[in-house]
Amino acid sequence: MLLIDAWQFIVAHPGRFLNALGTHVALSAAALTLAVAIALPVGIWISGTGRAAMAAITTANIGRTLPSLAVLALVMPVLGTGFAPSLFALTLLAMPPILLNTYTAIQQVEPDVVDAARGMGMTRAEIMRKVELPLAAPIIFAGIRTAAVQVVSGAVLAAYIGGGGLGDFITAGIAMMALPQLLVGAIPATLLSIGTDQLFGWLQRAMIPRGLAS
Amino acid sequence: MIDIVDLVKQFPGTARPAVDRLTLSIPDGEVCVLIGPSGCGKTTTMRIINRMIEADAGIVRVGGRDIMQVDTVTLRRSIGYVIQHVGLFPHWTIAENVATVPRLLGWTEARTEARTDELLVMVGMDPSTYRDRFPRELSGGQKQRVGFARALAADPPLMLMDEPFGAIDPITRGRLQDEFLKILRALRKTIVFVTHDIDEAIKMGDRIAILKDGALLQYDTPERVLAEPANSFVSAFVGADRALKRLSPIACATVAVPFAGVAPAQSIDGTASLRDALALMLETGEDVLAVRSGDQWTGVVTLAAIRARTVSHRSHESAPPISAP
Numbered sequence: 001m002l003l004i005d006a007w008q009f010i011v012a013h014p015g016r017f018l019n020a021l022g023t024h025v026a027l028s029a030a031a032l033t034l035a036v037a038i039a040l041p042v043g044i045w046i047s048g049t050g051r052a053a054m055a056a057i058t059t060a061n062i063g064r065t066l067p068s069l070a071v072l073a074l075v076m077p078v079l080g081t082g083f084a085p086s087l088f089a090l091t092l093l094a095m096p097p098i099l100l101n102t103y104t105a106i107q108q109v110e111p112d113v114v115d116a117a118r119g120m121g122m123t124r125a126e127i128m129r130k131v132e133l134p135l136a137a138p139i140i141f142a143g144i145r146t147a148a149v150q151v152v153s154g155a156v157l158a159a160y161i162g163g164g165g166l167g168d169f170i171t172a173g174i175a176m177m178a179l180p181q182l183l184v185g186a187i188p189a190t191l192l193s194i195g196t197d198q199l200f201g202w203l204q205r206a207m208i209p210r211g212l213a214s
Numbered sequence: 215m216i217d218i219v220d221l222v223k224q225f226p227g228t229a230r231p232a233v234d235r236l237t238l239s240i241p242d243g244e245v246c247v248l249i250g251p252s253g254c255g256k257t258t259t260m261r262i263i264n265r266m267i268e269a270d271a272g273i274v275r276v277g278g279r280d281i282m283q284v285d286t287v288t289l290r291r292s293i294g295y296v297i298q299h300v301g302l303f304p305h306w307t308i309a310e311n312v313a314t315v316p317r318l319l320g321w322t323e324a325r326t327e328a329r330t331d332e333l334l335v336m337v338g339m340d341p342s343t344y345r346d347r348f349p350r351e352l353s354g355g356q357k358q359r360v361g362f363a364r365a366l367a368a369d370p371p372l373m374l375m376d377e378p379f380g381a382i383d384p385i386t387r388g389r390l391q392d393e394f395l396k397i398l399r400a401l402r403k404t405i406v407f408v409t410h411d412i413d414e415a416i417k418m419g420d421r422i423a424i425l426k427d428g429a430l431l432q433y434d435t436p437e438r439v440l441a442e443p444a445n446s447f448v449s450a451f452v453g454a455d456r457a458l459k460r461l462s463p464i465a466c467a468t469v470a471v472p473f474a475g476v477a478p479a480q481s482i483d484g485t486a487s488l489r490d491a492l493a494l495m496l497e498t499g500e501d502v503l504a505v506r507s508g509d510q511w512t513g514v515v516t517l518a519a520i521r522a523r524t525v526s527h528r529s530h531e532s533a534p535p536i537s538a539p
Contacts, residue, residue: 116301119266119374120315120364121291134305209305211348 005180006187021188023083024165028152028196031087035094035147040140043102044128053103060096068093068154076161086155086163093154094147101143105136137207145200152196156189166192215404216240216263216372221272223258223428232258233269234428240421242371245398245405247419249412251451255428256408260374263406264293276372291315294365294373294403298380300357302349308334308360309345315368333363336397355386362394366401373398376408391417412452416440416459424448436463457524461488464523470505470513478504478514488520495520 010017046053072089079085109132117127133140159167166189173182218238224231233255240246248256261267263274265286274281281289302311309330316326331341337359349357358378365373378394379387395418398405409415415422416436423433424444432444440460443449452459467484481504482491491503501517 110301110304112297112299112301113303114301115266116295116297116361117303119264119290119295119297121287121289121318123287126318131303211303211305211307211350 002179002183006183009180009184017184020164020166020168020185023163024152024155024167024189024192027083027086027090027158027163027165028148028155028192031090031094031151031155032144032148034087034091035098035151036144038091039095039098040102043099043140044106044133046099047103047106047132048124056099057103060099063092064096064100066093068150069157069160072154072157072161072163081162083163085161086158086165089161090151090154090158094151097143097146097150098140099143101146102136102140105139105143106132108139109135134209135212137209138204138212141200141204141207145197145204148200149193149197152193153189156185215242215244215277216246216406217273217275218259218263219273219275221259221262221274222270223255223262223267224270231255231270231428233262236272236425236428236430238423238430238433240404240406242404243402244420245395245407245418247407247409247415247422248425249409249415249422249451250425250431251410253427254425256410256425257376258428259425260376260406260408263372264290264295264374266290291318291368292370292372294370294375296358296361296365296373296375296378298377300361302357302360302364304349307346307348308339308352309341311349311360312363312367314364319368329367330363333366334360336366337363338393339363353386354382355390358382358390362397366397369401370403372404372406374406377410378407379414380409380411387414413459413462416462424451458489458492460524461492461520464488466491466503466505466515467507467512469519469523470515471519473504473511473514478502480504481506481511482515483507484512488515488523491515492517492520 042056046056071093072086075085075089075092079088113131113135114127117131122130155163155165156167156170158165159171166185169181169185170189171185173179173185216239218236221233221236222231223233232253236255236259238246238259248259250256258267262269263276263281265281276289276293303314306314309327312330312333313326316329321329331345334341334344339356339359344352344356344360349360352360362378365375379390382390391414407415407418409418416439419436421433422436422439424431424439426447432439432448434442434444437460439448440452440456443452443456449456464487465484466482466486466488469488470484478500480494480498480500482494484505484507494503495501495517502514504511505513505515
């Protein structure tokens with residue numbers, strides 16, 4: 001019964017629903033893209049340093065323990081409400097797993113392989129591009145997958161600071177005790193998270209170099 | 215070919231230099247084995263030659279050029295590099311691994327491919343079988359064959375080999391030593407070979423440099439290191455059985471004398487070492503063995519001839535380190 005009511009709500013308000021869905025996906029995609037664009041290069045850079053790595057990893061580990069809602073709440077007094085503060089907060093949430101996995105993945109490349117690459121006369125950039133990154137790719141992608149799922153689920157909370165998305169239906173549903181409306185937000189948000197996990201899982205497997213696949 | 219003059223390297227936070235005013239000259243086309251106990255500076259010295267480690271002081275010239283005047287990438291691409299754990303790129307096929315340096319040097323695809331197949335044949339890996347395989351499908355010995363081919367790819371005049379057989383089982387090791395040595399001799403490569411195994415040093419080396427605490431104790435042919443160890447450390451290092459070791463590099467064919475009298479009951483192949491001949495004599499109780507070349511008997515080797523090879527030429531033999539019975 002509730003499900004039918006929820007469906008009827010969508011049919012009655014297709015514009016609102018699609019708009020919210022679109023905002024949710026756009027917010028998530030933008031946050032993930034920004035996080036990759038920042039955390040991946042930083043992860044690569046700190047893999048070659050000692051002190052900077054320690055600082056970045058400590059920060060990332062602290063960042064990873066913060067509850068999503070707390071990050072959003074912390075951003076609001078500084079940046080206000082709306083799409084941009086939500087994007088900022090979600091980007092912050094997505095960075096730690098990408099940064100940590102990138103660093104760890106590059107560190108885990110066998111030292112003998114890197115030594116051989118150096119000894120044969122590869123430049124620092126060639127070693128990174130031809131050897132370290134391809135071998136690190138599956139673990140880096142595992143980090144991006146974690147981040148993607150975190151962002152898609154975290155984006156539900158963006159509604160609390162006016163970021164829009166499917167969370168709008170949930171917060172409104174709770175406020176008005178309108179359960180069908182709550183489901184209009186909750187079910188698509190859940191499916192979106194599961195779908196994201198599946199998509200990135202497939203990408204992650206596709207990133208395993210042929211010589212390492214079992 | 216390689217001139218090392220007054221080389222010094224001390225790692226930060228260590229009490230003494232890893233390499234301490236080392237001077238060494240390696241002629242073209244020779245295999246120079248650096249050997250010594252752990253921490254003697256043998257690997258450090260080798261890695262300074264292709265600037266994997268930068269020296270604190272001293273000069274290294276390769277082919278007359280000071281290595282500090284050549285940029286590291288160019289230098290390393292011109293020197294073959296083989297390490298104990300091979301370090302094949304696991305995400306590349308065997309052919310791609312072998313083609314590493316040619317590709318870095320920008321060879322054409324056709325030239326690279328032809329060279330890759332040629333090298334795989336040379337190291338005994340059938341190209342049509344192995345070209346498109348991945349490293350994880352190979353045994354340890356096969357991996358090192360590919361590692362060796364990869365180091366030879368751009369035909370570098372100098373090869374650095376750091377314990378290349380250290381992680382390989384004894385039977386495969388013996389076979390790889392023989393095969394690699396044959397290839398290196400045929401190609402007239404100059405080799406710097408690091409090992410901690412004195413038997414391997416005697417087998418592979420034209421000269422052996424014995425290092426201790428970063429300093430050079432003796433630099434000589436295997437025969438002279440065994441016959442005339444420079445001091446008690448060297449004599450202990452080469453072992454109490456150095457008389458036997460001296461027999462290892464000598465082939466029976468080289469000491470065979472014309473066959474006379476009664477035909478010996480036992481025979482041995484001419485390529486076998488005098489050490490093998492002695493072992494066979496002890497086992498069978500014979501004093502004389504016929505020396506074979508194929509099916510032909512070409513001469514005999516006698517116990518007396520073997521003994522003559524083991525007696526030291528030195529008059530003031532230092533006491534060998536044998537514990538009291």
